[in-house]
Amino acid sequence: REATAVLAWLELLTGDAPAARQHAAEALQVGQTMGSPVIECLSLGRLGLSWLAGQDYDVPRARGYLEDAMRAAERFGVGRFRVEPLLGFLVIAGLEKRPEDAERAFRDAYAILRDAGDRHVMAILTLAYGAALANSGAQGADVRLLVSQREAAACGDAFLETLATAWLSVVYTAAGDSARSATQFTHALDGARRGGYDSIFQGTPL
Numbered sequence: 100r101e102a103t104a105v106l107a108w109l110e111l112l113t114g115d116a117p118a119a120r121q122h123a124a125e126a127l128q129v130g131q132t133m134g135s136p137v138i139e140c141l142s143l144g145r146l147g148l149s150w151l152a153g154q155d156y157d158v159p160r161a162r163g164y165l166e167d168a169m170r171a172a173e174r175f176g177v178g179r180f181r182v183e184p185l186l187g188f189l190v191i192a193g194l195e196k197r198p199e200d201a202e203r204a205f206r207d208a209y210a211i212l213r214d215a216g217d218r219h220v221m222a223i224l225t226l227a228y229g230a231a232l233a234n235s236g237a238q239g240a241d242v243r244l245l246v247s248q249r250e251a252a253a254c255g256d257a258f259l260e261t262l263a264t265a266w267l268s269v270v271y272t273a274a275g276d277s278a279r280s281a282t283q284f285t286h287a288l289d290g291a292r293r294g295g296y297d298s299i300f301q302g303t304p305l
Contacts, residue, residue: 103129104138107145112223113258114298116153123149136175143168144183151190158191165191178211182220185211186227193231201231222250226263233270240270258299261290265299 104126110119123145130138147164150157165187172180185208192201205228212221229243244267251259265287271280291299 104141104145107142107149111145111149111152113296114152114301116149116155119149119152120146136171137180140168140171140175140180141183143171144180144187147187148183148190151187151194156194158194161187162191179215179217182208182211182224186224189224189227189231193227193234196235198232198235198237201228201235205231218250219254219256222247222254222256222259225250226259226266229263229270230266233266233273236273241267241274244270257290257294258296261287261294261296262299264290 103122107119107123107126110116110122123142126138127142127146130136130140130142143164147161147168150161150164165184168187169181169184172178172184185204189201189204189208192198192204205224208224209221212224225243226247229240229247232238232240232243244263248260248263248267251257251263264283268280268284268287271277271283287299291297
C-alpha cells in the first residue's frame with residue numbers, strides 16, 4: 100500500500116487530524132497519478148475519516164469523501180474496502196445521534212471483518228460503535244466498549260485498550276456511576292503514561 104495512506108491511518112487513530120489529512124491527500128494524488136483504484140479508494144476513505152478525527156471536524160466534507168470511497172469500493176467489488184467508509188458512516192451516525200444507522204453500519208462492516216478474520220480492525224470498529232452509542236445517549240455503549248477493551252488486549256494493542264478504557268470512564272460518568280468511572284479513568288491515565296498516549300486526552304482520536 101502507498102506509505103502515505105498507511106501514515107494517514109495511524110495519524111487519524113491517534114487524533115493528529117492535520118497530518119492525517121495531509122498524508123491522505125498526498126496518497127490520493129499518488130493513486131490518481133498511478134491510475135490505482137485501490138490506493139484511490141483507501142485514500143478517499145482515510146480523507147473522510149480524517150475529517151472526523153480533529154477538533155475542527157467537518158461532517159459534510161467527511162461524508163462526501165466517504166461516499167466517494169464507497170462508490171470506488173463497490174466498483175471493483177472487494178468487500179474489505181467497504182469497511183473504512185462504513186466506519187466513517189458509523190462515526191457520523193453517532194455524532195448525529197442516529198443509533199439505528201450506527202448499528203446498521205457496524206453490522207455491515209463487522210460481517211466483512213469476521214469473514215476476513217481481522218480481529219484488530221474488529222476491535223477498532225467495536226470501539227467506534229460503543230463511542231457512537233455513547234454520543235447518541237443509547238443503551239449498550241459500555242457493553243461494546245468492554246468487548247473492544249478485551250479484544251484490543253488480546254491483539255496486544257495497548258493504545259486501543261487505553262482508548263476504550265477512557266471511553267468507558269466517560270460512559271460511566273454519564274450514567275452516574277462514579278466508582279466505575281474513577282476506576283476506568285485511573286486505568287486510562289496509567290495506560291497513557293506507560294505508552295505515551297497523551298493524544299487520547301489532547302486530540303480527538305476515533
